[in-house]
Structures are given as structure tokens and as C-alpha cells.
Amino acid sequence: MPLSKRLFDFVLALVGLLLLLPLFALVALLIKLESGGPVFYYSYRVGNGYRIFRFWKFRSMRPDADQMLASMKNLNQYQASTSAAAGAMQAASGTCACGQTCQAQLIDKQGNKVCEKYHRQQQKATGNAAFIKIVNDPRITRIGSFLRNTSIDELPQLFNVLRGDMSIVGNRPLPLYEAERLTTDQFAARFLAPAGITGLWQVSKRGKGGKAGMSEDERKALDVEYARNYSLKKDLGILLRTVPALFQQENV
Known part of the structure; x- marks a missing residue:
């Protein structure tokens, strides 16, 4: 600093x-x-x-x-809903399918190559939002x-x-x-x-x-x-x- x-x-x-x-x-x-x-x-x-x-x-x-x-x-406002997540996954796989080179390649937990864009969409779809914020938080x-x-x-x-x-x-x-x-x-x-x-x-x-x-x-x-x-x-x-x-x- x-x-x-x-x-x-x-x-x-x-x-x-x-x-x-x-x-x-x-x-x-x-x-x-x-x-x-x-x-x-x-x-x-x-x-x-x-x-x-x-x-x-x-x-x-x-x-x-x-x-x-x-x-x-499940109340996290940054968490994609099931329907929204499914749509995002479909859009991602349609333009940036696993194995293509349009995005930086990552290695998943199984050792397979997957494009970074697809990986980020998959994280959102499976509940891995980086931030947590709950509307009308009862706590x-x-x-x-x-x-x-x-x-x-x-x-x-x-x-x-x-x-x-x-x-x-x-x-x-x-x-x-x-x-x-x-x-x-x-x-x-x-x-x-x-x-x-x-x-x-x-x-x-x-x-x-x-x-x-x-x-x-x-x-x-x-x-x-x-x-x-x-x-x-x-x-x-x-x-x-x-x-x-x-x-x-x-x-x-």
C-alpha cells in the first residue's frame, strides 16, 4: 500500500x-x-x-x-434458479461447448478439458455462487x-x-x-x-x-x-x- x-x-x-x-x-x-x-x-x-x-x-x-x-x-439472490441455470447451461454449451478452444481450457476434477465459460456456467447451475445475499434476511x-x-x-x-x-x-x-x-x-x-x-x-x-x-x-x-x-x-x-x-x- x-x-x-x-x-x-x-x-x-x-x-x-x-x-x-x-x-x-x-x-x-x-x-x-x-x-x-x-x-x-x-x-x-x-x-x-x-x-x-x-x-x-x-x-x-x-x-x-x-x-x-x-x-x-436456497434464498441466496445470487444463486441462479433451476430454470434460469438450465437456460444458461444450454446457451453456454451452444456457443462454447466442452472441448472447443473458444475459451481458456481448464481441467475438471475428472481430468477432462472443459472451456472456462462452460465451467463458470456450470458452477452457477450447481449452487456455487461466489457471493451470498439474502433478501429480507430473518437473522x-x-x-x-x-x-x-x-x-x-x-x-x-x-x-x-x-x-x-x-x-x-x-x-x-x-x-x-x-x-x-x-x-x-x-x-x-x-x-x-x-x-x-x-x-x-x-x-x-x-x-x-x-x-x-x-x-x-x-x-x-x-x-x-x-x-x-x-x-x-x-x-x-x-x-x-x-x-x-x-x-x-x-x-x-
Whole structure:
């Protein structure tokens, strides 16, 4: 990470934490009153260079949220439906059939050659979407919904910025199960950029369906674009666009 970006991050995070201490205390009280349990939640995330670190947030879900996830994967909005997946598979095999050379060749688990486009379509059809997002997630508490809609739940990541785990602006650090699905040459470049609290895809496509209307591949492409072109000047532009994005009813 460039020294200028690191200094900018450290100063902004330190000042932000000092100014936000009263808000931290209020949020902690509200979380305790509604659902008990811990105020903060951490999960292991993958950032720059596939480095794994503890990623902190205000807890916005029920204490047993992780245990509930396994039974809810069918609700993932990035998961192709059975009919849509079948259509995608048919379209892929019609233009890029296994064994042809129109796409980069991969080796599947059985040792057979298969084109990369066909392989990606097959992953979507069999439940291997890289991102997970559930509409009207029942694991989210009432105060948690407010924290997410205002992005207040993200504020503890300022501690990650102070430690150097993250930057203010960068690509979102991914859970391990998502990161392991983005190791192909096409998308691995996203991990060349620092992990960030906000980033390019979070402020993109405003007024055109917003982030809720953004496909998984569009998110991946924006991550790669940021990793290849990031600079302090562009970070400042993203920060300025983050402020109005906070007032959209979506997670930033």
C-alpha cells in the first residue's frame, strides 16, 4: 500500500474513532437491550494478497445467525434458479461447448478439458455462487436492520484500518468461502488492492436499480477495475460518492 494512502487512512480512522465514541456507546446499549449477546461481531476475512484477518462489525444479526446460514442458501439472490441455470447451461454449451478452444481450457476434477465459460456456467447451475445475499434476511434484528441501512454497523472497521488490516477505500474483504471461489486469473486481481470499508461497487449504478440490481459478475469486474487503477485521488472521489450512497436503503 502506498505510504500516502496509509497515512491518510490512519489519520482519518483515528479522528473518526475519537469523534464517534458517544455513538459507539449508544449503539452498544441498544444491541444489548434488544438481543443480549456480544456487541461486536467478527469473522475471518480475506484481504490484500489473500491475507486473512479478523473483520469487526457491530452485531446486527441474532447470536445464532451463523448456524442458521446452512439451511438458507436456497434464498441466496445470487444463486441462479433451476430454470434460469438450465437456460444458461444450454446457451453456454451452444456457443462454447466442452472441448472447443473458444475459451481458456481448464481441467475438471475428472481430468477432462472443459472451456472456462462452460465451467463458470456450470458452477452457477450447481449452487456455487461466489457471493451470498439474502433478501429480507430473518437473522437480522430490528436494531441491526437500522444499523445496516445506515452503514453504522461498519464503523468498528475503523479499528481494522488503524491496525493496517484494511483501508478506508478498497475492495470489500471476503469471507473465506467466497474468496476461495475467486482464485482464477479472471478475478484474482481484485486481491491486489487493499481491503476497504467502502469501495467502487458500493457507490456504482446509483439511479439504475442501485446495488440491489447489480449482478455478481458486475461486482467482480468493479473490484478488478479498482485493483488495477486505484489512487489517493480516486479514493477521495469514492469517499465523496459514499456520503449520498448512505441514504439509499441498501448496505454500503
